[in-house]
Amino acid sequence: MKALKPLLLTLTLAVGAAHAQGTTLTVATGQDPQSWDPIDTFLMAWGQVGHNIYDGLVIRSPDLKLQPGLATKWTALNNNKTLRFTLRKNVKFHNGEPFNAAAVKFTFDRLLGPEGKKGPQQANYNAIKEVKVIDPYTVDFILSQADPVLLTKLAGYGAMIVPPKYLKEKGEDYFNTHPVGTGPFKFVSYKNGESLKLQAFKEYWGGAPKVDNLTYRFIEEPSTRVAELQAGRIDIAQGIPVSQAETIKKNNKLVLQAVDSPTAMSLRFNTSKAPTDNLKVRQALNYAVDREAIIKSILQGYGTPIASLQGAKSFGYDPNLKPYPYDPTKAKQLLQEAGVKPGTTIGIDFVGTDAVFREVAQAVAGFFQAVGLKPELKTYETNTFYSDIIPKNKTSNAYQMGWGGWTFDFDNTAYLLYHSGQFWNPDYKNPAMDKLLDEQHNLSDQKKRLTILRNVAKMTHDEAIEIPLYNQQDLWGVGQRVQNFKAPSDNLLNLKNVSVK
Structure with missing residues (x-):
């Protein structure tokens, strides 16, 4: 019996390690935006990653319909000169910081101020004159002009909500490479030009992701992305070159998804x-x-x-x-x-x-x-x-x-x-x-x-x-072990509900 104890201990440790490692979904994209700050870029490559780290007040579903995000509802007031947002309660940033109206105001003051002016995002939101806090879970967007696309933009890039305390303590440069949001996955590590590793945020307000870990690999050369997909070292590859489309379609371990x-x-x-x-x-x-x-x-x-x-x-x-x-x-x-x-x-x-x-x-x-x-x-x-x-x-x-x-x-x-x-x-x-x-x-x-x-x-x-x-048409290569993935028509990946066998 004594001889079995070390063996049982070893097996217990092994099972525990496997459980800790969990399931990993690996996605290859062609470009590293090099900053994970929502206001720094306008690249689609950012959207393929950023929507898994951050949330906006509004979310756009795969069928391109606008839905509540960090805001549960919105109402036009004052002859459409004001948009009032009612915010979701009991939401936390990945660092434990609470999400509230102050975070929304901080995000947009920053986007519309000197820091936002350095990047390409500010022009998207210049219809917003001011954000006013009405109470901890209500904010008013005072508009200087009409913008018929504003709600859609709030589901996009620069309007992703960021944590005030974290940014003030860590600074802009640190935030660029150590992002914190309220999204379904939280930051683990980043190697410039190589990879970004994320981990499931179990306390996510929309429910925990289906995989424990999400890894992005930045592989600029399309043929290399295809080779890594064929070898099983990545699960989803963005930007399959048309010259490789038939190769993917003929591989019984892979699926080609083409989307307008x-x-x-x-x-x-x-x-x-x-x-x-x-x-x-x-x-x-x-x-x-x-x-x-x-x-x-x-x-x-x-x-x-x-x-x-x-x-x-x-x-x-x-x-x-x-x-x-x-x-x-x-x-x-x-x-x-x-x-x-x-x-x-x-x-x-x-x-x-x-x-x-x-x-x-x-x-x-x-x-x-x-x-x-x-x-x-x-x-x-x-x-x-x-x-x-x-x-x-x-x-x-x-x-x-x-x-x-x-x-x-x-x-x-x-x-x-x-x-x-x-x-x-x-x-x-x-x-x-x-x-x-x-x-x-x-x-x-x-x-x-x-x-x-x-x-x-x-x-x-x-x-x-x-x-x-x-x-x-965008071509995506997908390994057969991937479940519930549908290539997005707007290139904005949300991988919370994707799982692997």
């Missing part, structure tokens, strides 16, 4: 740099590109052509607005009229690790060459491209611009990309465009907004600000 996304891809022009500062040149380059051929040969059909930077699900989409037809003869004529000599250099910038867009850029270069131009391709590292090259107007004549219009409202794309002075618009300035964008931004009449947004789309088309290429 809000992401629209374009080749945007630098309108401050010759020769793309000339409208006729920009129009010529639109005529020079065969979008249908790109979708058929490179995307293998996982996409649809677009005439503006939005897909058919977007509020503001105009089915009567058609893309520039493929007409290389017309392109040559316009280039000649613009005085562009054969052999003129046209620079094309893009993210070097984006395998699909690399092929797209090469195809576009071929089309440009066919009308007598000399294309020059230049690649950048992802974060450098989106945090430095684009916003600081360091691009060549044309550059990759993919926009995930996750609100499915063209305002949230157009205002940030075409209104002068915006973070993502370093060069294009047009008072007529600003007037249209400002006018619809302040309307609550949806019918009038739709008309204006369609006029905005037409103006981007007529001004040839970019070459709208395609509305893409």
